[in-house]
Amino acid sequence: MRLHADLKKLRIAPNERQMKGLQLILKQHLEWNQVFNLSAHRTEKSVWIYQIIDSLSPHQFIKDGHLLDIGTGPGFPGLPLALMYPDTHVTLLDSNEKKLAFARNIQSMCDLENVTIVHKRIEEYQINIKFDQIISRAFTRLNGIIRCSLNLLSRDGEILAMKGAQIDNEILEAEAEFERCSMTSHKLPHVVDERRMLVLVKQRKIE
Numbered sequence: 181m182r183l184h185a186d187l188k189k190l191r192i193a194p195n196e197r198q199m200k201g202l203q204l205i206l207k208q209h210l211e212w213n214q215v216f217n218l219s220a221h222r223t224e225k226s227v228w229i230y231q232i233i234d235s236l237s238p239h240q241f242i243k244d245g246h247l248l249d250i251g252t253g254p255g256f257p258g259l260p261l262a263l264m265y266p267d268t269h270v271t272l273l274d275s276n277e278k279k280l281a282f283a284r285n286i287q288s289m290c291d292l293e294n295v296t297i298v299h300k301r302i303e304e305y306q307i308n309i310k311f312d313q314i315i316s317r318a319f320t321r322l323n324g325i326i327r328c329s330l331n332l333l334s335r336d337g338e339i340l341a342m343k344g345a346q347i348d349n350e351i352l353e354a355e356a357e358f359e360r361c362s363m364t365s366h367k368l369p370h371v372v373d374e375r376r377m378l379v380l381v382k383q384r385k386i387e
């Protein structure tokens with residue numbers, strides 16, 4: 181496998197610690213998947229491309245601050261992003277405790293001090309701080325993502341929804357429901373078989 185070459189396609193140059201961390205996530209995912217049903221990806225290539233590289237594909241949109249990953253499952257895209265962006269505090273949120281156990285294992289093994297793991301449904305999650313960014317991958321339709329995220333988002337914050345190529349109808353549907361939000365779509369690097377898009381959602385400023 182050409183690990184460095186795949187990262188280079190994304191214009192990511194990991195340091196030694198980060199590269200070891202990504203390789204550890206890969207190795208642990210394969211081992212855990214033999215016992216727990218973490219994901220459908222069971223080969224080294226599949227885990228590397230669909231879990232790790234795909235998670236890093238929106239990296240150029242990630243900012244310093246507080247990032248919430250909703251429906252993270254075993255920690256994707258949040259874990260690879262936290263490893264690559266130590267100045268971003270990443271909260272991993274999911275209702276599946278068994279999958280979050282994997283995320284806790286990686287957090288400990290990689291010593292990720294910028295990661296918080298929360299076992300809750302998004303509808304039950306309440307916190308005093310507001311997030312600068314909220315990211316989701318294959319969580320629900322765009323309007324559903326916006327609906328459950330807005331009360332957790334800072335005034336100038338943004339939602340990063342990772343989607344497939346056929347996103348136009350979801351955007352139209354969400355724009356009709358959330359007139360105070362602006363939405364723009366961006367092509368992500370073509371790293372998996374399907375085309376990926378990122379929908380960036382911001383709250384319009386009220387004059």
